[in-house]
Amino acid sequence: MQRLLTRQAPRWVGRGLSTVSLRSPVTGTIVKLPSPGDYLKAGEEAAIMESMKMEIAVEAPLTGVVLASPRHAAGDVVEEGEVLFKIREEAEPEVPIADHASLCSTPSSPSSPSSPSTASSALRSDLSALHARLDLLQDSARPKAVERRRSRGQLTARExxxxxxxxxxxxxxxxxAIAAQRRTRKVEDLVQTTQADGVVTGVGKIEGSTAVIVAVDATVMAGTQGFFHHSKIDRAVEVATKQNLPVVVLPEGGGGRPNDSDMEGLMAAGLHLNTWTAYSRLAGIVPRVAVVSGYCFAGSAAIAGTSDVVIATSKASIGMGGPAMIEGGGLGVVTPDEVGPAHELYAAGAVDLVVDDDEAAMEAAKRYLSYFLRPHTGEREGGNDQELLRDVIPENRKRAYDVRELIDVLFDRESVMELRRPFGGAVTTSLARLNGRAVGVIANDPKRNGGAVDADAAEKSAKFMRLCDAFGLPLITLVDTPGFMVGPAAEKTALMRKASRLFLAGASLTVPIVSVITRKAVGLGAMAMCGGSTKVPVECLAWPSAEIGAMGTEGAVTLGFKKELAEAEEKGGKEGRQTLFDKLCTVAHKRSAATNAASLLEVDDVIDPKDTRKRLVLCLEGVPISDGGGKGGLDSW
Incomplete structure (x- = not known):
């Protein structure tokens, strides 16, 4: 408590103007009172009371002289409102300026709060201690660990x-937070070496939108997961759940930490932890993206795997068990780089995007989230020269083409972000913008399997459909497929089940889907690409190059006219068979022409390719823009 400031009034001060009783504001004990004859200025601390272990300062109500106290002294207990002492109002003493200053001023000292230089430079002891503790959280407190990380070309969690x-x-x-190891280590040591228990959590804005961030700090205990580490992640997930905020996780490290001694007797193995379940419950409710740099094993890998999208740097390795677990299981000795290299997981579909380094990974994460957090940029233009679409499809109906060129022309410039490119390559899945509006795009790639949908392509497409549906992004499908992949080898990949997921995903769509048949639309595979049939889309369009049939033209002729072709071969040899085959194919081509399908109402319209963008924009104009919040239900993940 600040020292009580009192001064003796000059004996020659004039007579008072009035007398005021100073009363106790609380029931409590008198700690300090002024002495009779002390001179107080209005607002100056005049007495101190203690009540319920708290000290309450009592200020002088006016400038004057303290009169004799009636009966109280320090240590007495008084009731609220009881008179402590009286003050007689006195005018300011008329003394020379120098003498007046000596009467009314107190000596300045380095600790005096009235000193301007002290007020601006010195901190209270509690604030000073806090800042010292917070300084330990910064990367500068771990120079050697940070330098090792930089030598590998990685950013720190805080960077x-x-x-x-x-x-x-x-x-x-x-x-x-510090590691739960107080039983075996000094707190001072834990403060110095286990900062934040190896994970940085909090809330920040990403391009103006609030998001929850969970970043494992591998410079602290190698990013291992301890008790408070998990508690912090759980709290972050709780905040995301309560406020419906997107989550960015930067998982890293070697999994669980076995030496948190404080939990001995309170936890056997930690199998009751709710971290992964709580995070998984956010699927389809808020966007969740994992960015992996370095080694990410066990529990951290599970966090990445339960995210909507995984972005990895080219040097990352991700695995459900690290080298120690592999060796402990008798499976050999491996290096961390061998466990789950990013490029291998990218090919297998476990990683959605691989980038060069940490800086590129952060930019990719921001770009991915932008489609959901800013579903419309407000721009109404941004397309390329749509005349180019007229020449994308080769006149030779058997010639493959680059569907990505078609996508780049059709959608806003530099707005396309393709996910899981090498996996299930017969289909491309991309986020893009159409006149500023975020959409999902699924397209067959005729350069892979001729565009035939195999098991991986079906699984990839179904997952992407559910992602877009969960967060309100309309779907646009560009159809050019001879159907589902067939054959004994294809069936060994569980094609029957995985292909069916496309129909399940299409049947549950709540967002609009618009389909454009650019060339081949054959059988069940084409139906699945349209969400289940050509009547599922709010608009099903076709280009003049489109061929629509239950089977491929050649296959349909071979199967449907087997007897006739055999007879033709008996009469005219192979030449006779080929002549009849060509004639029948010509008839079949006319039947499968887009204009014929449109005349029979199997598609809604046949359009000039250059009008595709305009038709898509018009079709989606009446569809409400998503607010970025999901509705849950990513059950297929």
């Missing part, structure tokens, strides 16, 4: 957050 979030918007949660 990644700084690149991910808008400047000055990140608020950290649980930064003062």
């Amino acid at each position: 990644s957050i700084a690149r991910l979030c808008d400047p000055g918007t990140f608020s950290e949660y649980g930064g003062l």
